[in-house]
Amino acid sequence: MSSLNNTLKIAILPGDGIGREVMPACLELIDAAVGQAGAPPLVFETHQAGAQYYAETGEALPAAALEACRTSDAILFGAMGWPDIRFPDGTEIIPQLDLRMEFGLFAGVRPIRWFPGLPKVLSDPRAEGIDFVLVREQTEGLFYARGRGEVLNDQEAYDTMQITRAGTERVTEFAFQLAAQRKRRGKPGTVTCVDKANVFSSMAFFRKVFDEIAAKHPELQKDYAYVDALALNMVKKPWTLDVLVTENMFGDILSDLAAGLIGGMGMAPSADIGDTHGLFQPAHGTAPDIAGKGVANPGAMFLSGAMMLDWLAVKHGDQRLADAAGLIEAAVEHTLSTKTAVPMEYGGSANCAEMTRSVIGALGAVR
Amino acid sequence: MSSLNNTLKIAILPGDGIGREVMPACLELIDAAVGQAGAPPLVFETHQAGAQYYAETGEALPAAALEACRTSDAILFGAMGWPDIRFPDGTEIIPQLDLRMEFGLFAGVRPIRWFPGLPKVLSDPRAEGIDFVLVREQTEGLFYARGRGEVLNDQEAYDTMQITRAGTERVTEFAFQLAAQRKRRGKPGTVTCVDKANVFSSMAFFRKVFDEIAAKHPELQKDYAYVDALALNMVKKPWTLDVLVTENMFGDILSDLAAGLIGGMGMAPSADIGDTHGLFQPAHGTAPDIAGKGVANPGAMFLSGAMMLDWLAVKHGDQRLADAAGLIEAAVEHTLSTKTAVPMEYGGSANCAEMTRSVIGALGAVR
């Protein structure tokens, strides 16, 4: 890899609730990791957006924030939304859904990996081998219906799911490329198409397009699963899974289920990737119950930051950014496995500041 | 309860694969339990249907079988379908979906309960308290699209989800009545509405109708969950759940996930209930990998038989049938908890015949 020669600008949207707590912690960690890896510092441009900002100004995602997202090299989100703050029609304030459409962030990448220090949710010891990535299509599927649904006469309501060839091709291609890169355990990767092709024609179409893309990757394995059976197997033998690709709504459900296997959202990062833009965000919400207390676990935010650095490294051909990503991941794992700091949600006593101090401290140890 | 004075006729459809193995076992057990409870024997009328029958005759659900289902007091299914046998258009042979529509079997009742002898899938000891019922709407939702989906020009495909007021009212009312009957742990029941009301107008409509029905049951608790969050909580704290009511597709996914919490489909019964008919069936499929070997675990089939007896007891006001149901449940639990016979899927060596002999033998012990 060659190294980049211009400064990278990152749009920072901390959002609401614990998003505002874990984001500053993450920026501090990124600065430290990037410095240790010898890469030039990233430039952070912070913007307000989300439910609280909407309550104050009437705007959830102001033009300046949107513009910063558009023109930055990457977008880093905290968390957005708040139970009591809604649009006049009662719907929730979730700008991340709008950005998925606006920038065509078609691949929702949700890696789930167990490592020492994480809760052992499943009793089977093989669960220590959980290491898969769910790729959720994010621009169509059932979410195509958002804002288009109909309620007739207070008697019946309809929402339509859309599956397009182009949308399925790009997300499936993405999944196969990911499987090729992962080279998980040295074996050729397997991409599993998760659908309900036995009942719905749109899902049979999804599988058909998946097959066409799979044919272009003969060096990789392909597999199929009905979404209900896959939900069962995620509980029964998640260590057998590698890369999954699925429809938007199915992916929404399965990614939360998957996070449950490693103890919840506390260590579940996510990336929303498009052809030109990438948005990175912890999978958790704003956690109104603990917001403002400084006790949130910043782990998922840290790992989302690492995903961003990895993506930037590939995009700009700069190994130092990949090194910084690796440092963050290793430092998070080191902190948890040595129990230097144990987050409250895993029964420990470390608050957000203490977790952050430990992980930054661990950067030196894992170099 | 008064006792019934006419013989009850049950339509028996063993179907395919292991359905043909677990069904005879179940009928033997029902006979024994009904006898011990002092109720008059049920009359079983067995019909062939399913994929194998389709391969032989070109009909998946012959008119005589359908008529028997229509005119019987209850319907007992084994399992249907076979990977290689499909309709000419490539779709699977799943007559149970047709019957749900034909007889308006709107409530898919899927109880999930842990009891000693079942695998401990979750490591948290509170998982021993898993005891909830998922009520899946089964006549509309996304499954409304079955047979109606469109694929345009090999470029895009659409499937539409339908939520009606009437459909939502009846399934929600069913869930509240179930919660009232269960009196789980002596506490007033809680019905949780599982939806995606934050994104879809049909789902917001579902929640609105749920609220209207809930208002008629002030003695019970109500709760809401987004389907993604519920999937996470099913893994994180399933012991907190009581009665869940949800849309068809969501229910399909969640009920498989739920079965995973007790070790898979091996002990997951189901009932499809309508205003006039009731169909009872293990949640598992035909299991082509083990079919024909006599090794299938008949547990879910047995518990489905017990659900049928319970439903008939209420419908016909006959306590003896409820007693027979209780005997079957207790005998299954006794067999597993004492490890008199351990099914192969839980690492034991008991085949279908041995499991059946043990459970029938246990009827005496649990009386």
Ligand SMILES: CC(C)[C@H](C(=O)O)[C@@H](O)C(=O)O
């Ligand atoms: C907030 C919500 C609308 C969103 C979604 O459903 O996509 C979230 O659950 C997610 O997974 O990103």
Ligand SMILES: CC(C)[C@H](C(=O)O)[C@@H](O)C(=O)O
């Ligand atoms: C066989 C299949 C079509 C069916 C469904 O999706 O309803 C099954 O999964 C079930 O849960 O009964």
